Amino acid sequence: MTQTAAIIGGGVIGGGWAARFLLMGWDVRVFDPDPDATRKIHEVLDNARRSLPGISDVALPDEGRLSFHDTMTEAVEGAVWIQESVPERLELKRRVYQTIQEHCDPSAVIASSTSGFKPSQLQGCATRPAQILVAHPFNPVYLLPLVELVPSDQTPPAHVERSKDILTGIGMYPLHVRAEIDAHIADRFLEAVWREALWLIKDGIATTEEIDNAIRYGFGLRWAQMGLFETYRIAGGEAGMRHFIEQFGPCLEWPWTKLMDVPTLTDDLIDKIAGQSDAQSGQYTIRQLERARDNNLVTILRGLKGQDYGAGALLNAHDARLQGDIRLPDDLSKPIVTIDRVVPLDWTDYNGHMNEAKYLQAFGDATDRLMWLVGCDADYIASGSSFFTAETHIRHLDEVHAGTRIRVETQVLQGTGKKLHVFHRMFADTRELATGEHFLLHVNLETRKACDPDDRVAVPMARVAAAHADLPRPEGAGAAVGIR
């Protein structure tokens, strides 16, 4: 059954939560008194629809239903997850929980997006304090997996575990912060970096752009994939972390930081920062900057998926959960669906549509899936045999854009002995986009020579080929390149 999330406060962060829940198949109810909230949420949703589904290599669940409500009461009734993202004012948040708890299900999770308050502060005058915890996300919530999950000592462990399960289910990484502190874990770092940056600007050492360059051309790239400690372990050379500390430990005593000394945000300093920021990025609208950010994040995250590392490994695990068991369908009287996914942002090119190289990637992925289905899986390959592609012919029939859901249907034209001849047809709904015809040879991975597969592959491959032999030969099969 579809579950319901209530989003209380639909600004930058509430909008991001609404988009993530919705695109992961939840129904979403929003309450926000701002008359502009509906427009703003739809704009965040547009960004999310264009970026999030393509991160996944499998289709996401069908989008849930989005509704806007005039009262908090109506929004929270029956909701399983209630995410509060109202402005960062303690008395406002506490008032909001009082109204929520009058009307919500006592078993619902009430989670706050607060950047800095501790859960025990939020629980202050609540009717059922144990129900409230912190789930602090990162902007854009629909793309970044991290959510700091902070319970207080009043929060039952079962409530924490259930919250973790729900957040994992919507593709997030719940980082359980075991002891509550102001600003949790990540905002402590951000605050430290922010303070140093303010000093560098105030003292005229660097501009906003130079500071951003110092991050994005260097350590920001390292942090995105290995974080701080794994990075510094490597920086210690073969002797690792101990040598790193030996070498750089003394800096702690040197004047390398002004952290404890906070610069006052005077009008002059604010003008200086805002002026430099305008000079750096004022030629772009916030929506343009959001899109650039999302394109970059999608590209980085998809790269990390390829390495199965850090956030990429998390996304792969989420895909595997969405995918479920991979097995041959019982009904082999029609072509097999080998790909069902959305075209990611980084698959498009200067012509504004899917680049030709990515058709081969999609068809290659479809072939990999077929190989897997007929028994040529990781274990089989590890045992010393696989398939190599010997010939490929792709026909482009219609264009397709980022964000479109595509499906590849695969017909086996021949599957006997060492020969596997497949014909893939790519569709967007009923529109045929491309075909890919591929001839593969089964090989011994030691000799690198063609050989017959053993029964683990030979039997299922022959079964599919026999069933597909009754299908009409697809239009375009065996075609050569020609001008119509």
Ligand SMILES: NC(=O)C1=CN([C@@H]2O[C@H](COP(=O)(O)OP(=O)(O)OC[C@H]3O[C@@H](n4cnc5c(N)ncnc54)[C@H](O)[C@@H]3O)[C@@H](O)[C@H]2O)C=CC1
């Ligand atoms: N902006 C950021 O980068 C991040 C913010 N947060 C946290 O998320 C929370 C919200 O921050 P933003 O989304 O940035 O603020 P925002 O100002 O963009 O949105 C707040 C929304 O709450 C609405 N609101 C005000 N009173 C309300 C009420 N009584 N009931 C329902 N809605 C109400 C406002 O109309 C507004 O749309 C804060 O606790 C903040 O610390 C967390 C992570 C990052």
Ligand SMILES: C[N+](C)(C)CC(=O)CC(=O)[O-]
């Ligand atoms: C600036 N901030 C404290 C609101 C930042 C966050 O809370 C997290 C983020 O998205 O950077």
